[in-house]
Amino acid sequence: MGQEPAIALRGVCKEYRREQIKIPVLTDLKLTVDEGEFLALMGPSGSGKTTLLNLLAGLDRPTTGEVVVHGQDLAQMSEGQIARWRSRNVGFIFQLYNLIPVLTAFENVEMPLLLTSLSKRQRRENVRTALRVVGLEGREDHFPRQLSGGQEQRVAIARAIVTDPYLLVADEPTGDLDRQSAEEILELMEQLHREFQKTIVMVTHDPIAARRASRLLKLDKGKLVGDVIQAQEVAS
Amino acid sequence: MIPIKYNIRNLRRRWVTTTLTIIGTGLVVASSCILFGMVEGLQQSLRVSGDPNDLMVLRKGSTNETSSYFDLSKVVELATIPGIARDEKGRPLCAGELVNIPVCERANGSRANLIIRGMDPISPALRPNFKIIEGRTIEPGKGECLVAKPISGRFKGTRLGETLKCGERESYRVVGVFTAGGGAAESEVWVDRNDLARNTQRTGFVSDVQLRAASAADRDAIQKTIQTGTQFNLLAMKESDYYADQQITGMVLLVIGSVIAVLLSIGAMFAAANTMFAAVKSRTREIGTLRALGFSRFDVLLCFLGESILLCSLGGLLGWLATLPMSALTFGTNDFNSFAEKTIQFRFGPLVFAVAFAMTMAMGVFGGLFPAIRAIRLDVIKALREV
Ligand SMILES: Nc1ncnc2c1ncn2[C@@H]1O[C@H](COP(=O)(O)OP(=O)(O)OP(=O)(O)O)[C@@H](O)[C@H]1O
Numbered sequence: 179m180g181q182e183p184a185i186a187l188r189g190v191c192k193e194y195r196r197e198q199i200k201i202p203v204l205t206d207l208k209l210t211v212d213e214g215e216f217l218a219l220m221g222p223s224g225s226g227k228t229t230l231l232n233l234l235a236g237l238d239r240p241t242t243g244e245v246v247v248h249g250q251d252l253a254q255m256s257e258g259q260i261a262r263w264r265s266r267n268v269g270f271i272f273q274l275y276n277l278i279p280v281l282t283a284f285e286n287v288e289m290p291l292l293l294t295s296l297s298k299r300q301r302r303e304n305v306r307t308a309l310r311v312v313g314l315e316g317r318e319d320h321f322p323r324q325l326s327g328g329q330e331q332r333v334a335i336a337r338a339i340v341t342d343p344y345l346l347v348a349d350e351p352t353g354d355l356d357r358q359s360a361e362e363i364l365e366l367m368e369q370l371h372r373e374f375q376k377t378i379v380m381v382t383h384d385p386i387a388a389r390r391a392s393r394l395l396k397l398d399k400g401k402l403v404g405d406v407i408q409a410q411e412v413a414s
Numbered sequence: 415m416i417p418i419k420y421n422i423r424n425l426r427r428r429w430v431t432t433t434l435t436i437i438g439t440g441l442v443v444a445s446s447c448i449l450f451g452m453v454e455g456l457q458q459s460l461r462v463s464g465d466p467n468d469l470m471v472l473r474k475g476s477t478n479e480t481s482s483y484f485d486l487s488k489v490v491e492l493a494t495i496p497g498i499a500r501d502e503k504g505r506p507l508c509a510g511e512l513v514n515i516p517v518c519e520r521a522n523g524s525r526a527n528l529i530i531r532g533m534d535p536i537s538p539a540l541r542p543n544f545k546i547i548e549g550r551t552i553e554p555g556k557g558e559c560l561v562a563k564p565i566s567g568r569f570k571g572t573r574l575g576e577t578l579k580c581g582e583r584e585s586y587r588v589v590g591v592f593t594a595g596g597g598a599a600e601s602e603v604w605v606d607r608n609d610l611a612r613n614t615q616r617t618g619f620v621s622d623v624q625l626r627a628a629s630a631a632d633r634d635a636i637q638k639t640i641q642t643g644t645q646f647n648l649l650a651m652k653e654s655d656y657y658a659d660q661q662i663t664g665m666v667l668l669v670i671g672s673v674i675a676v677l678l679s680i681g682a683m684f685a686a687a688n689t690m691f692a693a694v695k696s697r698t699r700e701i702g703t704l705r706a707l708g709f710s711r712f713d714v715l716l717c718f719l720g721e722s723i724l725l726c727s728l729g730g731l732l733g734w735l736a737t738l739p740m741s742a743l744t745f746g747t748n749d750f751n752s753f754a755e756k757t758i759q760f761r762f763g764p765l766v767f768a769v770a771f772a773m774t775m776a777m778g779v780f781g782g783l784f785p786a787i788r789a790i791r792l793d794v795i796k797a798l799r800e801v
């Protein structure tokens with residue numbers, strides 16, 4: 179490890195086409211992220227934050243340029259390969275949690291493990307561990323509608339970490355939460371960064387949330403306009 | 415694979431549309447089951463002997479038993495033709511029978527023709543699965559009768575121990591109830607041939623002879639002997655030819671039934687597709703999430719196709735089960751040969767099951783296919799942006 183960056187973007191452009199008109203969203207991005215960094219991504223609405231996150235997570239492909247994550251050039255992979263790669267290497271945290279309403283907390287967290295070859299028993303063990311990390315042991319049988327927003331997001335985080343992925347991506351994870359719950363979620367993300375050395379990329383509109391990260395990127399009109407290494411607040 | 419409990423719980427969650435779709439597909443399957451239950455019952459009743467070597471001997475010029483009669487002495491002669499099959503006691507399977515079709519009163523007070531068959535002691539051996547299920551067989555000359563199970567209770571005086579009266583002269587005490595594998599005999603009352611001859615003043619005559627050849631070659635030879643020689647100069651028909659008219663009825667019913675079943679299935683397919691399209695639409699973000707987590711397009715296809723098949727199977731199963739109790743029912747129809755009441759039992763056998771299964775699968779697969787294709791064509795990123 180060490181030498182190789184967790185994420186390397188070179189000359190990344192992304193444009194959408196709408197009726198012959200090209201809409202450039204990201205232009206000539208260059209970015210290197212080291213393993214174990216906790217990155218916050220800020221910028222005005224429509225600046226391309228979600229688009230960039232989708233490229234890193236292997237959900238989308240750049241129009242031109244290279245996206246290398248964990249040594250893999252994502253542009254070279256077929257759709258099937260990239261889906262499999264995602265299931266092993268990326269954990270997703272969404273603004274609206276995106277839990278499956280008809281499945282219990284346990285079953286939601288178990289979903290990504292159904293794509294692995296783990297036995298039922300191993301799966302149960304991993305799910306229990308993940309739920310313990312997010313502080314939801316004893317809530318296994320609750321359905322999403324029986325949980326608060328903060329708790330739902332914890333379940334979503336448990337689902338994101340249950341496969342022990344290389345990279346965590348979070349798109350406004352606290353955007354739909356009250357201050358108190360948001361603090362708890364950020365605390366949890368910081369813990370994942372500190373204790374488990376996860377590489378995390380988090381999009382946020384909230385400066386207080388951004389301050390938790392180890393590095394702050396600013397995006398405007400598809401260009402990187404700021405890149406600051408932040409001093410880590412020492413946890414009390 | 416996305417677990418099936420995901421589909422089951424989603425069906426339960428939108429239980430109103432699920433219930434409506436189940437009722438719709440259930441009704442479609444049930445009505446087709448009833449239709450094909452009739453077809454299968456009719457086919458069964460035509461499977462009179464199950465033995466292709468059976469011949470029916472009539473007077474030349476007759477096309478049915480009612481208009482046929484010839485001398486009783488010919489029965490004895492016919493029994494001596496070489497090549498006739500024999501029962502375990504060595505008796506030739508050759509039965510001279512006398513048929514009368516009087517008007518009798520039904521249990522509900524209306525009137526209908528009823529076949530009274532004057533039997534030969536060997537007659538039961540020429541019917542498939544002839545079985546006395548209640549009481550005993552008749553003793554000759556005592557005015558007793560056997561009643562087919564579907565007839566018993568359908569006409570006045572046809573229950574065990576009662577006395578069946580047809581017109582002034584005929585009166586028989588019911589001593590037994592029989593079944594005959596759903597064959598034509600199940601619409602008949604069997605009496606002693608001599609009793610019937612006496613009552614109808616036809617002593618010395620029979621209407622026809624039923625006989626069974628030992629082999630197909632024997633059958634053809636016997637048929638030739640009876641029809642061409644001067645000795646008999648009678649008509650010998652294969653049973654399948656005799657019932658050809660009704661087989662055509664059966665075929666017509668089968669074709670009509672199939673057309674109706676196909677049309678109904680297509681209708682139900684649209685209902686299922688509609689339900690599934692709504693399901694895909696309301697779960698767009700969920701589909702995007704599943705794809706992001708790494709589930710493939712194929713997983714998603716299987717998931718929605720499976721849900722559609724599950725939905726239609728519930729309806730199909732319900733429709734099929736709902737019609738099963740009808741197998742205890744019989745329906746009356748007119749026999750084109752004799753104009754006598756012919757009872758046919760609904761039969762929910764392999765044909766009906768196959769139809770129900772095929773319809774269910776067709777509805778599930780074709781109803782679910784297009785919604786499932788829509789689900790897998792969703793752009794993951796756009797689906798995730800859906801609120
Ligand atoms: N599929 C698409 N087709 C066309 N244009 C798109 C598509 N997806 C995104 N865009 C455009 O790309 C630009 C960047 O979108 P993106 O979602 O990355 O912004 P964002 O920074 O995440 O904004 P927000 O803070 O509102 O989430 C927007 O102008 C958007 O309209």
Ligand SMILES: [Mg+2]
Pocket residue numbers: 227228229349
């Ligand atoms: Mg966004």
